[in-house]
Amino acid sequence: MTDSVAEEQALLQAVADGDQRALQTLYRRWQPRLQYYVQSRLGGDAAAAQDVVHEVMLDVWRQAGRFEGRSKPLTWAMSMAHNKLVDYLRKWSREDSHDNVPEPEDHEEGDTAAAIQGSQEAAYLHHCIRQLPDGQRDAIQLAFFDDMAYPDIAEVIDCPLGTVKTRIFHARAQLKRCLSALMKGLCSLDEPDGCSPRPS
């Protein structure tokens, strides 16, 4: 167990005992990460994301005593954030498309690693990440932004381990296709609905 996980377990125990300062410490540690995760799923809506994170941290206060230590504390909190997010999206009738988005027409992949190394190219990557179905975007973000292990990702997004692997696999392929299409000018950053190649 890492020092930071042990520290957070101790903080959660203190929160369970009613220690408000421990809650503030956890808030300082977790809020930026929770905010980033939720906000990116809400299309950048910072205010809505703040509301969701507020609810998550309030649940941390209410439910700290129920944390059983079977996962990392942050994974537990991220899992609550994911559930709140799903509830929020359901409430506002936004569709969670998961993996049901049709695959775009395949075209030859270029050097997609080179495509995301420059600053202009970073915009390509952000564009392509935004085009991913929600389930794939969650999985790839938790894997590469949060450096989470597959079992932790599975707990956060509440799905089997195999589904996590499948989503990451499809996300990688989709990102490559999207970046390749942008590099070749087959689509542009202005296109809101993805990077399907333009008809010739």
Add this chain to the structure above:
Amino acid sequence: MKHPDDDLPAFVNGTLPASDREAIQAHLAGCEQCREEVHWLATLREQMQNDPLPAVNEMGMARLMKAVRDEEKQTATSAPGWWRGALAAAVLVVVAQFGVITSQWQQETVYRPLGETVEDARIQVRFVETASEAQIRELLDRVEGQIVAGPSALGLYLIAVPEGASVEQAATTLRSAEGIVEQAMVESAE
């Protein structure tokens, strides 16, 4: 060996168990295709992590702590008899320590468990209306202060500084923050 495609993301983000890691490294030594995939995934990870995390939302924390206190109040009013007695004792302690503050603090009572220590002094602050969250956060970091209550109806926040720190000095620093702090006053619980 079959291409370990599913394991490459975990290899790149450092979460693959050590034994599997060695097997992947051995495979990579002889597989150009997988080396390229690892390079692409590493670049992807690096680029994603270049995105800065947002700063801590101090106002969000104040909002959370207010909600927590409100819940505590709710619990107190619906608590069974023996617990109500213990809470009443706790309230007496807290009210004694926060006597001055509570009168100006919209009669907002803070409930704390018996035996919890309360700092001797805190600072009551009113921020300038146009002060940004980033300015306030930077200022609070400078005095190592934390918002523990507020805003009251009068727009006042209560700032706690760490045990051992000079409250007077922190208050002076806060007062000297022109354009951010309108007033800062040390409140003693004695």
